[in-house]
Each structure stands twice: as structure tokens, then as C-alpha cells.
Amino acid sequence: MQSQNISDIIEKYLKSILADSQQVEIKRSEIAELFNCVPSQINYVINTRFTIQNGYVVKSKRGGGGYIRIVKVNLLDDSDVIDDLINIIGDEIDFNKAFQIIQSVYQEGMLTRRESNLIISSIDKRTLAFENRQIEKIVRARILISILNRLRYDD
Amino acid sequence: MQSQNISDIIEKYLKSILADSQQVEIKRSEIAELFNCVPSQINYVINTRFTIQNGYVVKSKRGGGGYIRIVKVNLLDDSDVIDDLINIIGDEIDFNKAFQIIQSVYQEGMLTRRESNLIISSIDKRTLAFENRQIEKIVRARILISILNRLRYDD
DNA sequence: TTTAATTTGACTAATATTGACTTTTATTAT
DNA sequence: ATAATAAAAGTCAATATTAGTCAAATTAAA
Known part of the structure; x- marks a missing residue:
């Protein structure tokens, strides 16, 4: 019934993986294709929903074999x-x-x-x-x- | 069966849904079209008839896939x-x-x-x-x- | 008649989507 | 080794898609 925009759906998809493991590593273009959107939408989702305020750290690499990795962090003291x-x-x-x-x-x-x-x-x-x-x-x-x-x- | 202004009708419509479920999620423009009124009338109905004093909490989001969600809450003593x-x-x-x-x-x-x-x-x-x-x-x-x-x- | 409630619409704000262009990194050819 | 090319991801601004606000105009109630 709710969350019918693609960004929310992608967010849920990524968080469902993060529910089981500490991190998720994706290939931007693959996810974009999977959800039928442009690659830069993945950046939008990450920038709006996986910030450090939210408890996530994101690392990425360009070029061949590039990736985006989202890591769930537990803050320490x-x-x-x-x-x-x-x-x-x-x-x-x-x-x-x-x-x-x-x-x-x-x-x-x-x-x-x-x-x-x-x-x-x-x-x-x-x-x-x-x-x-x-x-x-x-x-x-x-x-x-x-x-x-x-x-x-x-x- | 008096006062059949549009606001009352919309109110009844929403409350009939809320009779069966704890919440209702709408797309403002769709409801406006359904009842042949301007979108902002939906805000009027919500502001005058779905207040916290009446036991409703309202949440909304703009942009693509936006919505207005009305949640029925149990008022405490x-x-x-x-x-x-x-x-x-x-x-x-x-x-x-x-x-x-x-x-x-x-x-x-x-x-x-x-x-x-x-x-x-x-x-x-x-x-x-x-x-x-x-x-x-x-x-x-x-x-x-x-x-x-x-x-x-x-x- | 005076007041309150409703209706309307122009304008504003928030959020999402898209795509052209840029930058970084890896791989391949010379 | 170096240069050229390919294969990623990043940025940013334009556009699209919603919902919110506010006040004027209208209608209903007291």
C-alpha cells in the first residue's frame, strides 16, 4: 500500500540485505537495471537514506570491477x-x-x-x-x- | 442526514475505511478527483476532522510516490x-x-x-x-x- | 445580520527522477 | 613502461511529481 516510489523500494531492498549482514556491496549499474532506473538514482538513494547520521558508511570504487559498499556501523563510546x-x-x-x-x-x-x-x-x-x-x-x-x-x- | 457538504462526505469516506483498518493511505490528487474538488480541500478536511484530539495522527510525504497517511490512535485516559x-x-x-x-x-x-x-x-x-x-x-x-x-x- | 465554516486557486515547498557531463580506475595495445 | 581505451562511479542541474499554505470568495448557521 505504501512507498510506491522507486527510491523507497531500493532502500528497502538494500536494508533487507543489511538486516542479515553487516554490509552490502553492489554494482551500481546492476542495481539500476534490476530496478529499471538510471544509475544516478542509486546515488540519490544512498545520499538520502544511507548517511552517517543514519549509521551507515559508504565506500566505493570506480573503474573496472568498481563497486559501492554500504557498511552498517556501531558507534562506540x-x-x-x-x-x-x-x-x-x-x-x-x-x-x-x-x-x-x-x-x-x-x-x-x-x-x-x-x-x-x-x-x-x-x-x-x-x-x-x-x-x-x-x-x-x-x-x-x-x-x-x-x-x-x-x-x-x-x- | 443533513449537511452534505463535500468536506463531510470526504470525512465519511475516509472514516468508513478507518472503520475496518487502523489506517488509510491516500494520494491527495486522486481523492480530490474522486470527489471533484481541489486538492487543498483534502488538507482542509484533515485539518478540521482528523486532529489528534479526535484520535488521528497524520503523516505525509511530497514528491514522486507521495502520500497522506491517516492513522487511528488509541487516546489514553x-x-x-x-x-x-x-x-x-x-x-x-x-x-x-x-x-x-x-x-x-x-x-x-x-x-x-x-x-x-x-x-x-x-x-x-x-x-x-x-x-x-x-x-x-x-x-x-x-x-x-x-x-x-x-x-x-x-x- | 453577523459570524463561522467551506470552497477555491494561486503560489510555495519537498521529494524524486532523469540525463548529460566528469572523474577515477582498470585493462589493453603499442 | 606508456598511452589509449574501456568500465565503472560521481556530480549537478533541469524537470517532474507530489503535498502544504494562505487568503479571498462563497455559503451556511446563529
Whole structure:
């Protein structure tokens, strides 16, 4: 019923492989042919759905025998992870990126599902919609950073 | 059997589907065509009849393969307490009042201690400090309301 | 009559798709 | 070894495909 665009379908395909193994290696043109799309669409899928915020690292090689490899990474020490994420966030951040960050923090086990949902509510577009589009992103970054910093210590 | 305006008819149509399943996913333009109205009327119907107070959560995506999904959620018993709190908050709120509200929601057992602390981090004065003092309060009110609305239902 | 609800459409924003062109790497021919 | 060619993947901008917003116009209700 849902996700009828090719990008979502390709995403699901790749993630179904990643459910069983730590990484997946593809040949761009083969996947493009398999799903009847242009090769650059594979890049689009990777750039929008397999970012580091999402917990994936991508490596590729051109030329004969070229490939794209997507590796699922577990982030190591919580405190380092938090530093990295705060750096990624910077001074402003859009909702999609913020969502991905919360998602990966959740997957790290640093937030419960309920906590994640509450945070997502607090930073979503409707909540932070303003005349000034930039303020929205700035506020979102501040909230997120504040919460991540709060996760550095218990109670 | 009165008031057969298009909005009511569309509402009934969607609710008849929701009588059988937990959610309905539509393509805005298709429904608009089906009922011979402009696409934005679908937004009107959703905004006026499928709100969280009524027990619906709406998610959508634009672009190719876009959709609008309406999900029926179980409202928890605290839903009218939440109504009251949202009224108290209004359009803006200072930190102290917000803190009290979170505290009482915590004492009601609707938030864990950790959740409360995360929320407080996200709305504290430093997080929301702005040139304009009023914006701070407005943002705080929005965040708080958004979180309270999220507490109306589980998962 | 006054107010609230509905309808409409022009404009905006987000997301996806496509393809021409570029860059990198490997292989083959000289 | 070196140069030419082939075989990948990358980039980027144009276009297409949705949904969202907002306010004016219209209609219904009080």
C-alpha cells in the first residue's frame, strides 16, 4: 500500500540485505537495471537514506570491477558519539537530518522509543514553524544539542 | 442526514475505511478527483476532522510516490487532562510555569523522571535564549504543547 | 445580520527522477 | 613502461511529481 516510489523500494531492498549482514556491496549499474532506473538514482538513494547520521558508511570504487559498499556501523563510546553528533548538527539543522540523528541515537540504545518520539515531536516542522525559516533550524539545533548533552550523565 | 457538504462526505469516506483498518493511505490528487474538488480541500478536511484530539495522527510525504497517511490512535485516559494543560499554556509560557507543568505531569505518572529531565533541558532558558524575549516563550509553549499532544497516545 | 465554516486557486515547498557531463580506475595495445 | 581505451562511479542541474499554505470568495448557521 505504501512507498510506491522507486527510491523507497531500493532502500528497502538494500536494508533487507543489511538486516542479515553487516554490509552490502553492489554494482551500481546492476542495481539500476534490476530496478529499471538510471544509475544516478542509486546515488540519490544512498545520499538520502544511507548517511552517517543514519549509521551507515559508504565506500566505493570506480573503474573496472568498481563497486559501492554500504557498511552498517556501531558507534562506540557514547560520549564520543555525542561529540560527533553535536558537530554534525552545528548551528542549524533541518528536520530530516535531525530525525536521522535521533533514530541512530535510539538504535545505539541511548534513548528509549518513547523518549525518541517525544523528542521528535518537540522538533518537528509544525512545532517550530516560523516566519523566519532559519530560526526554525536554529532552534532545532539548540534543542537537539541540549538533549544530547543531557544524555552525557544520569539523573 | 443533513449537511452534505463535500468536506463531510470526504470525512465519511475516509472514516468508513478507518472503520475496518487502523489506517488509510491516500494520494491527495486522486481523492480530490474522486470527489471533484481541489486538492487543498483534502488538507482542509484533515485539518478540521482528523486532529489528534479526535484520535488521528497524520503523516505525509511530497514528491514522486507521495502520500497522506491517516492513522487511528488509541487516546489514553489522560487526554482531557492534557486539554486543560494546553489551555493553561496558551501561546507563550515562561520557564518557571513550564517547569511546574512538567513536574505535575510527572507526578501524574505520565512521564518518567528521565523523560521529564530531557524535556526540561529542551525548554530551559539557555536552550531557547533569543534576542527577542517573547520568541523564547512562544517557542517554549509550542514545544510543550507538541509534547503533551504526543502523550495522548502510545507508541 | 453577523459570524463561522467551506470552497477555491494561486503560489510555495519537498521529494524524486532523469540525463548529460566528469572523474577515477582498470585493462589493453603499442 | 606508456598511452589509449574501456568500465565503472560521481556530480549537478533541469524537470517532474507530489503535498502544504494562505487568503479571498462563497455559503451556511446563529
